[in-house]
């Protein structure tokens with residue numbers, strides 16, 4: 030791969046390689062776009078098979094964060110850190126403090142957070158060296174576990190989706206099939222149950238399924254059967270790429286609204302849903318509640334304010350569906366369109382010099 034060609038094709042700003050022999054740190058920070066504000070994105074620790082694989086992951090994920098923050102209405106750009114290493118064996122205080130120093134050296138252009146392979150205590154170690162970190166312990170001003178906020182955002186996004194696909198945002202009497210009853214899926218099931226919805230669920234963890242049956246009167250189906258369920262809304266809350274050539278022909282739902290990242294196997298699967306009249310809630314918009322919650326820490330965390338912003342996912346989803354309808358484009362493309370339009374507009378707004386403006390021109 031010719032790196033600069035790739036950076037140019039997708040408009041990346043900066044890639045930083047961080048190396049510290051003493052701690053064994055090998056990390057890559059990718060900053061995609063800071064038009065809207067500092068690049069925020071998690072720190073992933075993974076035993077990548079090659080440096081190229083790590084770089085591509087950092088690039089891909091940082092770009093995704095630009096779109097997610099822009100669509101959520103946040104004044105943040107997109108970035109990501111990948112640490113090459115085994116989260117079970119290679120972690121140390123020195124490694125995270127070393128990374129913290131690199132993040133500090135960027136002067137606020139990039140803010141990190143937890144991701145796959147990293148924890149709150151890792152963020153606390155980074156916090157020893159820099160304030161440009163979120164997802165730290167509550168003692169340092171964190172908003173705590175973001176999953177309940179993600180679930181609330183998915184619930185509000187699901188209501189908006191129901192309004193468009195089913196004619197009303199009232200979920201009472203509606204059947205929702207949930208794949209995955211983890212941190213987000215279970216909290217989502219609770220809210221659907223409280224709203225009077227009927228639940229059909231599956232999970233590889235039989236305890237979670239049993240609890241949902243007992244607490245919500247949910248109907249349980251097998252792992253493979255969830256895509257065959259006749260329902261109003263399907264909520265993928267477990268794995269990515271679940272909307273693919275194998276699952277699409279089975280679907281008997283009117284809409285899809287769940288928390289899982291990267292639900293579409295490929296963009297063409299989003300086109301298929303659009304042409305078959307199944308309304309798809311773009312994943313990075315409907316699951317942005319956790320990011321919104323974490324971003325609130327940057328203003329001095331206030332739960333009420335964070336919740337209000339997450340609640341607004343309802344309106345963002347309605348706007349997105351309106352764009353999809355107006356432009357005759359699939360909903361996933363409407364989400365990208367909205368994010369890109371916001372970034373372009375803000376570039377223009379900020380081209381006017383204003384002394385002391387809170388938001389400074391980044392580019």
Ligand code: NAD
Pocket residue numbers: 175176177179208209210211212213214231232233234237252266267268269288289290316317319
């Ligand atoms: P989690 O690990 O707590 O839950 C995932 C659940 O899915 C588990 O209960 C697991 O047993 C189940 N599962 C795994 N494979 C399955 C399969 N083949 N069939 C059925 N169930 C299966 O994760 P989570 O935090 O609840 O996140 C769920 C999804 O939402 C993930 O894709 C995650 O990336 C995404 N997401 C989460 C957040 C958040 O704040 N937690 C934010 C944005 C996106």
